[in-house]
Amino acid sequence: xxxxPRRVRIAEEGPREGFQIAPTPVPTVDKIxxxxxxxxxxxxxxxxxSFVSPKRVPGWADADQVVAGFxxxxxxxxxxxxxxxxxxxxxxxxxxRLTIQGSITVAASEAFSLRxxxxxxxxxxxxxxxxxxxxxxxxxxxxxxxVQAAFGCNFQGEVTPAHAISAVTDVxxxxxxxxxxxxxxxxxxxxxxxxPLHIERVVGEVRxxxxxxxxxxxxxxxxxxGIANALAGLRMGVAEFDAAVGGAGGCPFAGHPGAPGxxxxxxxxxxxxxxxxxxxxxxxxxxxxxxxxxxVLGRTxxxxxxxxxxxxxxxxKARAA
Amino acid sequence: xxxxPRRVRIAEEGPREGFQIAPTPVPTVDKIxxxxxxxxxxxxxxxxxSFVSPKRVPGWADADQVVAGFxxxxxxxxxxxxxxxxxxxxxxxxxxRLTIQGSITVAASEAFSLRxxxxxxxxxxxxxxxxxxxxxxxxxxxxxxxVQAAFGCNFQGEVTPAHAISAVTDVxxxxxxxxxxxxxxxxxxxxxxxxPLHIERVVGEVRxxxxxxxxxxxxxxxxxxGIANALAGLRMGVAEFDAAVGGAGGCPFAGHPGAPGxxxxxxxxxxxxxxxxxxxxxxxxxxxxxxxxxxVLGRTxxxxxxxxxxxxxxxxKARAA
Numbered sequence: 001x002x003x004x005p006r007r008v009r010i011a012e013e014g015p016r017e018g019f020q021i022a023p024t025p026v027p028t029v030d031k032i033x034x035x036x037x038x039x040x041x042x043x044x045x046x047x048x049x050s051f052v053s054p055k056r057v058p059g060w061a062d063a064d065q066v067v068a069g070f071x072x073x074x075x076x077x078x079x080x081x082x083x084x085x086x087x088x089x090x091x092x093x094x095x096x097r098l099t100i101q102g103s104i105t106v107a108a109s110e111a112f113s114l115r116x117x118x119x120x121x122x123x124x125x126x127x128x129x130x131x132x133x134x135x136x137x138x139x140x141x142x143x144x145x146x147v148q149a150a151f152g153c154n155f156q157g158e159v160t161p162a163h164a165i166s167a168v169t170d171v172x173x174x175x176x177x178x179x180x181x182x183x184x185x186x187x188x189x190x191x192x193x194x195x196p197l198h199i200e201r202v203v204g205e206v207r208x209x210x211x212x213x214x215x216x217x218x219x220x221x222x223x224x225x226g227i228a229n230a231l232a233g234l235r236m237g238v239a240e241f242d243a244a245v246g247g248a249g250g251c252p253f254a255g256h257p258g259a260p261g262x263x264x265x266x267x268x269x270x271x272x273x274x275x276x277x278x279x280x281x282x283x284x285x286x287x288x289x290x291x292x293x294x295x296v297l298g299r300t301x302x303x304x305x306x307x308x309x310x311x312x313x314x315x316x317k318a319r320a321a
Numbered sequence: 322x323x324x325x326p327r328r329v330r331i332a333e334e335g336p337r338e339g340f341q342i343a344p345t346p347v348p349t350v351d352k353i354x355x356x357x358x359x360x361x362x363x364x365x366x367x368x369x370x371s372f373v374s375p376k377r378v379p380g381w382a383d384a385d386q387v388v389a390g391f392x393x394x395x396x397x398x399x400x401x402x403x404x405x406x407x408x409x410x411x412x413x414x415x416x417x418r419l420t421i422q423g424s425i426t427v428a429a430s431e432a433f434s435l436r437x438x439x440x441x442x443x444x445x446x447x448x449x450x451x452x453x454x455x456x457x458x459x460x461x462x463x464x465x466x467x468v469q470a471a472f473g474c475n476f477q478g479e480v481t482p483a484h485a486i487s488a489v490t491d492v493x494x495x496x497x498x499x500x501x502x503x504x505x506x507x508x509x510x511x512x513x514x515x516x517p518l519h520i521e522r523v524v525g526e527v528r529x530x531x532x533x534x535x536x537x538x539x540x541x542x543x544x545x546x547g548i549a550n551a552l553a554g555l556r557m558g559v560a561e562f563d564a565a566v567g568g569a570g571g572c573p574f575a576g577h578p579g580a581p582g583x584x585x586x587x588x589x590x591x592x593x594x595x596x597x598x599x600x601x602x603x604x605x606x607x608x609x610x611x612x613x614x615x616x617v618l619g620r621t622x623x624x625x626x627x628x629x630x631x632x633x634x635x636x637x638k639a640r641a642a
Contacts, residue, residue, distance in 0.1 A: 152632070157639025192629060195595035196552055223632075224548055224588035224625035225595070231517055231549040267545035274516035274546070302625060304545035308513060311473070311544075318478025 003237035007278040011045040011216075011242045012038055012265055014293060015066075016081060017249025020050060020059045022297055028062045030296040032069040037292050038245060039073040041285040043265075048098075049080045051087035067094045085134050092138060102135040102142035104128050104175055104182075108167040111155035112148060112190070121167070125174055132178045142180040145171040145213070150202065152193020159193070161202045168206055184214040184240060189229065192222020196232035203236040216240035219263045221247055221302065226263035227271060234277065243268045246290040246301030264303035266290055270310065283310050326560035328599040332366040332537075333359055333586055334563050335614060336387075337402060338570025341371060341380045343618055349383045351617040353390040358613050359566060360394040362606040364586075369419075370401045372408035388415045406455050413459060423456040423463035425449050425496055425503075429488040432476035433469060433511070442488070446495055453499045463501040466492040466534070471523065473514020480514070482522045489527055505535040505561060510550065513543020517553035524557040537561035540584045542568055542623065547584035548592060555598065564589045567611040567622030585624035587611055591631065604631050 015035050019026050035048050048070060054061035067080065077099040082088050091100055106124050107113035117124050135142050149156075150164040168185055175182045185206055189199075199217070206215055217233045219226045219241070230241060247264035266286045269279045283305075290306045336356050340347055356369050369391060375382035388401065398420040403409050412421055427445050428434035438445050456463050470477075471485040489506055496503045506527055510520075520538070527536055538554045540547045540562070551562060568585035587607045590600045604626075611627045 153639075154635050155639070157636050193632060195592065197596045221625055222629040223591055224585060224629070225592055226625075227545055228548045228552040228592060231552055264545060270544055271516065271546055271549060275518045302628075304542055304547075304623060307623075308543040308545070311514060314475050315478050318474075318476065 004234055004275065005237060005239035005277060007239065007280075008234070008268075008272050009044060009240050010265055010268060010279055010281065011047060011079070011240070012043045012245060013047045013242050013262060014038065014245035014248045014265065016047040016050050017244045017262055018246075018293060018297055020057050021249065022059050024298060025059070026296055028065045028069065031062070031066045034289065034293055034296050035066070035070040036073075037289040038286075039070070039076045039078075041289055042279075042281040043286075044075065044280060045077045045079065047079045047081065051080055051082040051090040064090060064093070067097060070097075072097055084131075088134060088138060088140070092140070100140050101144065102132065102140050102180075103144040103146045103186075104132065104142060104171045104180065105146040105148065106167050106171055107148040107153075107190075108151075108159045108163045109149040109153035109156040112153045115155060116148065116190075121170065125170060128171075128174060129178065132174070132180060136178070142175070142178075143183040144186055144216075145175060145182045145184070146186040146188065147171065148188045149190045150187040151189045151198055152191060154191045161198075161205055164202050165205055165209070168210070172210065182213055184216045185210060186216040186218055186242075188218035189220055190218075192220040192226070194219065194229045195225060196228050199229050199232040200236055203233060203238060207237065214240055216242065218242040221261060221263050227267055230263055230268055230271060234272070234275075241268060245286060246293045246306055247303045248293055248297065248301055261302060264290070264301070264305060266305045266310075267303060270305060274311075284312050324558035325555055325596065326558055326598060328560065328601075329555070329589075329593050330365060330561050331586055331589060331600055331602065332368060332400070332561070332563045333364045333566060334368045334583060335359065335566035335569045335586065337368040337371050337381075338565045338583055339567075339614060339618055341378050342570065343380050345619060346380070347617055349386045349390065352383070352387045355610065355614055355617050356387070356391040357394075358610040359607075360391070360397045360399075362610055363600075363602040364607075365396065365601060366398045366400065368400045368402065372401055372403040372411040385411060385414070388418060391418075393418055405452075409455060409459060409461070413461070421461050422465065423453065423461050423501075424465040424467045424507075425453065425463060425492045425501065426467040426469065427488050427492055428469040428474075428511075429472075429480045429484045430470040430474035430477040433474045436476060437469065437511075442491065446491060449492075449495060450499065453495070453501060457499070463496070463499075464504040465507055465537075466496060466503045466505070467507040467509065468492065469509045470511045471508040472510045472519055473512060475512045482519075482526055485523050486526055486530070489531070493531065503534055505537045506531060507537040507539055507563075509539035510541055511539075513541040513547070515540065515550045516546060517549050520550050520553040521557055524554060524559060528558065535561055537563065539563040542582060542584050548588055551584055551589055551592060555593070555596075562589060566607060567614045567627055568624045569614060569618065569622055582623060585611075585622070585626060587626045587631075588624055591626060595632075605633050 243265035244262035370384040564586035565583035
């Protein structure tokens, strides 16, 4: 009845998501400490910085120092974000420490595209064409198709499955024209509009149309349905998720007070592991990293599991009794 | 592929769950105001008080005044809890305002039974036999079979589906012997151990064995999986849920710091309504009641939807644009 994967790969985005909206500046040394704590939990993919304009995202003014400072762990793929040639060049300075791959990103909502990307779809596709050329000139593969606001938009309202498919189609067409080999299609519920049936419809259609690409979900827990949406994704065979420790983060341009965060990595790990799906992540180490994240960010993060704790100690105690 | 119900009935337990663990006493008038706000949201079932020993649960010392004080709304079934003949007699004083029905309750975990009910299974069944006789003598129907700790236990550890089925079997056998017509079988994840596959297995087996009874789920969100577990229940055709506005509450005897609460009613309503399942509840009125609950209880409740807000205003604005 379901298509649950045997193993799920989670891209931990807590550092990048969390630090970009921290109300007070987080010391570089604390950012590095959190990254190193996270790499020790068993995560295989860890997004550690945004190479963006310090004017636009002051929380990442120290991206270069952070990337220079963490201790690389074998088996962990460290990634970063950038949005322009300057950012790419900054990232390339660290090609010995970072996995550097490009994305083609569009928004399924025109209204969100104008606000978040400063261009409509056509303008964004033109910008992406340039962006791809810059990556290719630098020898950087462009492997990810990314659709923002794929399930709804605070500015446009409903985003139908047809809207989302049209956005993926535009990206895949551009990829084919420019010779990019797309490995994964990432669908983002940027503003927390998705519900499980909506996830199933869109993921199902994407998988049918592009069977050779992995589907990755980037879910926000704006309205409490994030983990149910992740479950719907798992049922549709999705084996890659972005998540943020503690449920940190949120897009500062989503026009939403409180900038609600991503689904909490530790809750997604618990969901998977309890259902027999391997993540490779030690949930207790991740919960400890979540408590460190709260200390570093100076605020309580939304994750219920950080409050409730895992089942590990209860199980051990029960076995010993 | 699924057995989603067309309509779900939610029993709102926020007042009973929330007030029993409030750290400072909540004034009676505030309890009544919250009950009246909740009855205006469209909920059809509202648990308003616990007729328990004030020594054991001081937060409900004013149960009689609360029940005497709310304004009954047509179409709303007001319920209460009691655990002994004194409690039943107190409830019966209000039989013009309350829907009075009895339950047969056992725990699927012996360790939890000893701690929460002060008796093992056999002792509890004997006590329930007396309890049923008292209800029948008072002309009160016993219609609900209730299994606590049906999915796991902080003291015993794993609770297997076989444990849960054995508990339901014991209750249904006692019901048959005593002439009780059980209408619903309530399965409680009292300590937040369930995962979606576990819910499916237990609910599936209960529905197969007792096809004439409705299944009701009482889920706690101790570890962030509550709403995913509710989704699993919906897929198995469960059309009755307990929930608490804001995610208030939690069992004070569950041996867990922070007494993590029930799933948040407004998040369950959003989950259902977004998937086209009717609840009869106005999610925005319920969110407003949740904010009132936070004011009355003097603390921030765990619901993400209370922070994020519903989609209603965004949709209206998008339509108007």
